[in-house]
Amino acid sequence: MTLDFQELRLVDVTRTFGRRRALHKVSLTARAGTITALLGHNGAGKSTLLSIAATLLHVSSGVVQYGDVSAHAGGAALRSRIGLLGHDLYLYPELSAAENLAFFARIYGLDSVDARVDAALARAGLTDRRDEPVAGFSRGMRQKLAVERALIHEPRLLLLDEPFTGLDEAARSALRERLKVAREAGAIVLLTTHDVAAIEGLTDASLLLVDGKLAA
């Protein structure tokens, strides 16, 4: 079963962990073909918001809608349209670049796995190192591979948690170009960062989170 949507909408989303309130009445809308940045210091609630958008966390109150569908109603079909890149990259260091991509392609039930893996490796510039374990890769190489891992199923919603952290200028530039391509393909890109310089000229909207509340 396939499911598609053109916007992600959060209305008055609040999330608490025990007595600590990580998000308080956050509302935002992100549309297909746009890149939205969530800015804020550590602990501002950016990663919590991404986890909620990724369906990994429930909201304490409020509404999260993917088009007309809620996370609960969307289930696996909705998850198949979401790509997530965390700070930890979600790669198996013992597996090679090609094996990592092939594993995630199979988990998403994709066809033509080998062709997709070859194309993703070519985009990441890792074709020559396809059979090397990821453990031996630099941070920049792993980041490029992780982006392709998150995009291998061509998600409608792409969520990136601090994607520019630890990258040199060349890798940052390559990542910016890759995100522009995803935007042109119609993805809803939502990324968190506290590095404003990294997203200059890239985003269509920027939102500032302060202590779990939207400030701008």
Place this chain on the structure above:
Amino acid sequence: MRAFARSVWVVTRKDILIETRTREIVFTTLFFALACVIVFAFGFVREGRPMDDVAAGILWIAIAFSGTLALGRAFERERQGETLRALLIAPIDRPALYLGKLLGILLLLAVVEIIIVPLVALMFQAPLFEHPLLMLGLLITGTVGFAAVGTLFAAMLVRARSRDVMLPVLLYPITVPVIIAGVRGTAALLQPVADLPMARAWLSMLVFFDVVFVTLALWTFEPVMTE
């Protein structure tokens, strides 16, 4: 159903691939189980003669202890790169993820048991191969029962800071019936005249435990893995 089975196999295959490359869990688990049996052999074998009725208990203690080690390490691997989050967001049924991990752990414990069972038979002069089908049945059902609960708890505790302590604390009280049934069933086979009806009764009980534990684990895996 085919998609479900395919998802289970993709997860298991990935675990097998990583393990064949690193051999980390199989070696540590096997070393631990071997050490366990050898230490007990020093304690319970005098002048080449083992004490009565100890082989069954030692076999199942070795399986339970090494199994706990394997369970912890199998999920530590998913925690290190936070790959568990990537698996949870993937469009596979959560029970398929559970069964995929469970199958990987069962294969690992099967490798350990292939080494450990003959070793216990040799060191404790235990006729473990006189009734091979019943013994195999006890090993399979006992291991499934233990690993079914263990896989659920190890997944639940993957983000807990004290997971290494909490796993055995939670796991052993729940799996005591499985271990007792395994020990009693094996002991029945090791009598001078094997008590086959008793061994079959314990085997039936293990099958019952397996059905209950696997069903409960499949039912609860999705809610416990959603924060």
